[in-house]
Amino acid sequence: MSSRVKMLLAIGFLAALAYPLVVPNYLVTVGMLMFFAAFIGQSWNIAGGFAGQTSFGHAVFFGVGAYTSTILHVSYGWNPWLAWPVAMAAGAVVGWVIAVLSFRAGLRGSYFALITLAFAEVFRILANSVPFTHGGLGMLIRADIRPANFQFGNAIWPYYVAFALCLVSLFIAWRLTQSRFGARLVAIRENEDAARALGIDVFAEKVKVLMLSGAMCAAGGTFYAQKYLYIDPNIAFGIDKSVEMLLVAMVGGAGTIFGPLIGAVALTGINELTRWAAAVIPALKNVQPLSLIVYGIMLILIVARLPDGLMSLFGRPSSKAKPRHA
């Protein structure tokens, strides 16, 4: 990493730290949403980008995390901070189950993507049906606004938690580019058969990465539940969450360290700007789906002109994780 890049990162870090202290609460919330989207996008990126295990159903991990901590908190009186690591463990376990079942059956590529979508749907239907999730009624977390209870009265603290989560996810992604485990994942992504021929235990590596990705995504689910204090099966396991994770990574640059963060900043920014424009500019007040129209146009442009995502604008070929120690 060049000294220029290090300096830019340090400036970015300090700017992100100072940001909530100088902007109004609404923009603090927007910043929180960006870092949160970047975090869950990175959880997808680790499996889908670095290891090439494209998933259409990452909401399954998100929902498992959200429901595990909420059930422990609401039904069994656990402190949500303590329930958080358990939720992550639950996400890892579900990742292990999905990985073992899918990879034992030899599912790859689009077949694996579809099976993850099916798992998310199965979990959504289960959450709708079983009594301990309160079915379609959803689960309400009683407001008890205390940091010790993982509930914050001031918008700044959820921002810093989301920022910290994003930093952790960036660190994990960076470590993947430096470690043998990461190199093996990249080898699997580039050519699974060749990786196997090189002696890599492809099955074990893919199981491990899905467990890691599942645990991270589940952590995002708990954060979401504690922030909004209500979850239901559609919120937790709905396909729009899976698409959101996938999009921020793909738009930013899948398989890169900063891709999900760049994608989250771009997509959240576009969404907020266009919603603001639709509400404020008189000529646009009746153009209700403006943000969705612009969002769609941006996606088309990015996919058409920048198939490797926005990171390619910053010289992606050198920043994308490559096999180094395989």
Place this chain on the structure above:
Amino acid sequence: MTIVSRRTFLAGSTALASTIGAPAIVGAQTPSVKVGLIHPVTGFVAYNGQQNRLGATMAIEDLNKAGGIKSMGGAKLEALLGDSQSKVEVGVSEVEKMNEAGVAAYIGCFQSPVGIAASQAASKYNTPFLIDVGASDLIVTRGLKNTFRLKPGFGVCVDQGIGALGAMNSAAGGPAKTAVIVHESGEFGTGTAKLLSGKLPTIGIEVKEVIPHDNPTRNFDNIALRIRSLQPDLVMMSNYQNEYVLLARTLYQQKVNLAGFYSLLGGGFNYKFAKEMPDVSQYMMDTNHWFNPKSARAQALKKRVEAGGNLFTYEVYLSYSVVELLADALEHAGSADKEKLLAALTASTYKADMLPYAATKFVNGQNEGGRPATLQVIKGDIKVVGPEDVAELKPVFPKPKFK
């Protein structure tokens, strides 16, 4: 040394800039009260959200034309428009944005999950949140002091709907002995179905099966076949617009003979359905939020809405009435101060004369004076068949069978 906080600094500098920069403008302007309208005007329930926005903005226009809030020197209401995009996090983000803009109160959100999270977010600022549409009783059972719902919730609608069905069935000699419940699998449909399953046996109707379906569902052939095989006397539906209409049409196409279709808060039971599919909708019944057909104001509003090419759906008059409730509270409070406004809302006795409601009485934020109406489609029009004091016709029950 006095420490100036970030907020104080921002507020002070904004006020200073306003005072120095535009004293003439400030002096000339009529004071206004900002009201945040948060509805899903995009997303899968966009039509409903747009109808909510239509009703609320019409009410604000009408109130302003009538002189604004008189106890506040004719202060005008100013609508800040927000789109929740049918997403919880976007709804909450709108609350934060509108709080920065200085709203005195929020109105929203059509979807219960968004309403639950958004009103929670507004409670941090002690800002009143008026629910125009949002059926879940969780909204008003959390002990929040800032949340008010004018319309009746699940519980009351189910109780009154079941009571009306029981009375009608008894009066007809008890032709309905069994029912199948079809509901959307979200919070609204599941909650209604759960309550129905418990209460139908109390009026002598056995529930043969409860059938959930997803949103969206684009084919009801299998569900219709299942219903045909179960041969119930009643089909009870609890779902949103598209699925409601599609299921009704499929049952009609397959000529499933029933004593009646009876829904509670049927999302598709509206003028659009009745007018566009008069054969399918004929004799279908629903207990739902409805206007008082004997109210001249409601009829006048209906004409205006329809003249504008829109349908007079429940979202329109519920949002319209909720804006009136807020205006009434502002009149009594004489101020947009949040504490005073909350006190005025808590003590409100506003009479929503366009709705079949008694005077408003909030208990834990829920209006105890609200009640739904029982409705039936007759030849492409919707008629109120209960409660008796507002009924236009007697119900046709059981409905004639297919030949």
